[in-house]
Amino acid sequence: MADAGDVSQSARTPADFLKSIKGKPVVVKLNSGVDYRGILACLDGYMNIAMESTEEYVNGQLKNKYGDAFIRGNNVLYISTVKN
Amino acid sequence: MTEEDATVKEPLDLIKLSLDERIYVKLRGDRELRGRLHAYDQHLNMILGEVEETITTIEIDDETYEEIIKTNKRAVPFLFVRGDGVILVSPPLRQ
Numbered sequence: 001m002a003d004a005g006d007v008s009q010s011a012r013t014p015a016d017f018l019k020s021i022k023g024k025p026v027v028v029k030l031n032s033g034v035d036y037r038g039i040l041a042c043l044d045g046y047m048n049i050a051m052e053s054t055e056e057y058v059n060g061q062l063k064n065k066y067g068d069a070f071i072r073g074n075n076v077l078y079i080s081t082v083k084n
Numbered sequence: 085m086t087e088e089d090a091t092v093k094e095p096l097d098l099i100k101l102s103l104d105e106r107i108y109v110k111l112r113g114d115r116e117l118r119g120r121l122h123a124y125d126q127h128l129n130m131i132l133g134e135v136e137e138t139i140t141t142i143e144i145d146d147e148t149y150e151e152i153i154k155t156n157k158r159a160v161p162f163l164f165v166r167g168d169g170v171i172l173v174s175p176p177l178r179q
Contacts, residue, residue, distance in 0.1 A: 030171065041092055048095040054174075066108075066174040070098045072128055075171050 018043060018079070025082050026051075030075045034058050037082070038069065047073030099124050102175050107132075109165065110172040114140040118176075119163065127167030135160040 021040055028036040028049060038054035049071040056064040092098055102121050109117040109130070119135035139156045 032171075036172075041098075042094055044094045044096070050092055050095040050098045066172075068098055068175055070095055070173040072167070072170045072172070074168070 021079070021081055027080045027082050028071060029077045029080070030071070031077050032075070035060075036069065036071065038066075040079070041068075043079075044073070047076045047079075049073065049076065049079070096126065098175075099128070099173060102173070106134075106176045108174045108176060109170060110174075111165070111169045112171060113169070115169075116140075117163070117165065119160075125167070128165075128170040128173070129167040130165040130170075132163045132165060133161065135163045137163075 022042060024040055026038070026040045028051070030036070035057040036051060036054050037057065038051040041050040041052050043049045049069075051069045051071065052067070054066040054069040055062055056066070092101070099121070103124075105121060106118060107121045109119075109132070111117065116138040117132060117135055118138075119132035122131040122133050124130045137158050137160060139158075141154050141156070143152045143154060144150070145152055
């Protein structure tokens with residue numbers, strides 16, 4: 001996918017990567033193992049995350065949907081881009 | 085893009101926009117809160133009013149080993165939430 005290519009080519013540092021994925025569909029995994037899939041609205045230095053159209057997956061099963069969601073950064077294990 | 089998108093520059097702006105609104109808070113320890121956001125700070129310490137706390141527990145049946153999911157709810161007029169327990173904050177579900 002062209003989008004994914006752009007991300008990997010332009011990303012040099014973790015911060016550059018994070019900047020480059022704003023507005024893109026992502027999966028955020030928390031330390032608890034819960035996944036959040038949605039559009040990354042923005043994030044800050046604590047890795048606090050604002051997401052849109054967020055779906056919460058527990059053990060791979062859809063458990064909840066949130067229009068907007070704020071995730072506190074200390075819970076974040078990783079942020080991953082996904083093909084939409 | 086909505087008007088809201090234009091004003092969300094950092095994640096905490098999402099919380100700022102929820103002041104005096106009813107919000108949903110997911111906490112550590114399988115606890116959830118629904119209440120009106122009166123105040124918050126950068127740690128996500130929050131003052132909530134007219135709160136409903138939902139506590140989810142899973143018990144294993146002694147004989148059948150089935151998981152029994154129980155939810156207990158309680159009402160709290162005013163609550164101070166320490167930020168480090170917060171996992172997720174969302175404006176009320178608009179489904």
